[in-house]
Amino acid sequence: MKIRYFIPIVCLSIFSCQRDRIPKMEPVDLNLNLSYASEELNGQLELNTAKVTVTNLSTKVSSSYSPQDAAVSIENLKPGNYDIDASITISKEQYTQVTGLEAAEDVTFNVSFKKYNLIRSTTLGLELVAGTVGDFVIKQVYYAGSDQKNGALYRDQFFEIHNNTDRILYADSLYFGRIYGRQSITTDKEYYQPNGQLDWSKSENMTMGNEANTDYVYLRDLFMIPGDGHTYPIDPGKSIVIAQNALNHKVPFVGNNGVETPIRDPELTVDLSKATFETYFGDIPGKKPFASDINNLDVPNVEVLDYVGNDWILDNPGRDGYVIFKRSNREEVLALKDYAIPSLKAPAASEKTYRQLPTSWIMDALEIQPNTAGARLPKKLGPSQDAGFSFVPLGAYSSQAVIRKTEVNNNGVIKLKDTNNSTEDFVFIKANPFGFAN
Incomplete structure (x- = not known):
């Protein structure tokens, strides 16, 4: 009887040790710093009204954030693949006033990281780029x-x-x-x-x-x-x-x-x-x-x-x-x-x-x-x-x-x-x- 019980106890001990060796997936932090790709626009056009969206591709859960001082800090994210998107729309009047360029429509700036592999706490710079609005x-x-x-x-x-x-x-x-x-x-x-x-x-x-x-x-x-x-x-x-x-x-x-x-x-x-x-x-x-x-x-x-x-x-x-x-x-x-x-x-x-x-x-x-x-x-x-x-x-x-x-x-x-x-x-x-x- 002792031998019969001794074997399972040894196996349980081995499995326990193996579990202890498996690295734990600790939560990570993501810090995002927003700026305009065109240097002359930084400090001239606002950034705090931008919409930042982070999507966990495994769970398909999206969360939206508003920057403070052109930055977003997100804590305790599960490691994995994420889509990270940011956009801001500037009125054509404000865009023209700052740049001197006539704009027929409001101008939207975008930036994205698709399928970003977030495995450790990371700081990313998000440079917003203006797209072309076509006829x-x-x-x-x-x-x-x-x-x-x-x-x-x-x-x-x-x-x-x-x-x-x-x-x-x-x-x-x-x-x-x-x-x-x-x-x-x-x-x-x-x-x-x-x-x-x-x-x-x-x-x-x-x-x-x-x-x-x-x-x-x-x-x-x-x-x-x-x-x-x-x-x-x-x-x-x-x-x-x-x-x-x-x-x-x-x-x-x-x-x-x-x-x-x-x-x-x-x-x-x-x-x-x-x-x-x-x-x-x-x-x-x-x-x-x-x-x-x-x-x-x-x-x-x-x-x-x-x-x-x-x-x-x-x-x-x-x-x-x-x-x-x-x-x-x-x-x-x-x-x-x-x-x-x-x-x-x-x-x-x-x-x-x-x-x-x-x-x-x-x-x-x-x-x-x-x-x-x-x-x-x-x-x-x-x-x-x-x-x-x-x-x-x-x-x-x-x-x-x-x-x-x-x-x-x-x-x-x-x-x-x-x-x-x-x-x-x-x-x-x-x-x-x-x-x-x-």
Whole structure:
């Protein structure tokens, strides 16, 4: 009997010792010091009305704080991954008074640290950057697609751009596309920046330093709306919808291969037959388009400058960044340099290259991320383009789209929220071309 009881006692003692050796996760403190990235603004513009938000990515609990003397001190946080965001909106009158620069709208400054690994007490400097407020803004992106069997898969994707002013704008020579960046957190075949994103300064034939990462983005694809400068007027508060395929996806269609494709549940998808524009790859020399890439002769085609694949298929898990910009000189855009991915080994001669776009050209930008925190990637866009990110909660094939919030409805002319932080500016809806968020 003594032997029978002695063994469990020894085991319990061993387990107890092992538990004692496991390091305890002690609470940590986080100190945040706010300032403006532009030195001349410090001491001239207030900081204590900024909104600071800290989100625990494990528990999804967010807490908001107001700075005192441009600082926030948070005690007893559980170690882990956090999103840290700060923003402040300065009235256009105050901004003009301090800077001498005319501002048509109030100016919002942002800064963010995404997926910051907080493992010990830390002090961070948060430098707030002013974003560009564009005349056109990205309104709605339907990237998720609809059910693989009962819906339209990814054939019904679309991209919507909004005139966010009180005057007529022309869509002619408006460019849009996706930027390229790290698509997986598991690969280690490229050079990376400290934030985990690709280090384009290490690209072959690159002649600049870190400015290659801070002052430019790299285009995965690029499209241009045609016109002579006054061909496509867009009224104030109105939008244009660019369809991957300008079809009524609620009804069966006969593809360009002669085969009919049925739709089992029309409620899962959308009618894009009245889209403003469509992307059509059937005119690209040597390119065999997908059967669903049917040229709707009633809908103008955008001009394809750079492309991947056989159609404009948006990444439906949500790993794309989107930009829009406007240039009247097409040759200026075509003259932009292009670079291969900064791979650890020299790129092959056939390696795809990516057009280098100055961030100063960007009118509006939107970062999309996967719907689960563990799948999210280092940010592709800086705080002056998009300090946050958006996503649809149900993920791929969910029929959900991200859409910009409505800020003002002035007698039917709708102005959308634009703070250059898509976490704040966007919500999700069931995809609805030309629709608005409730």
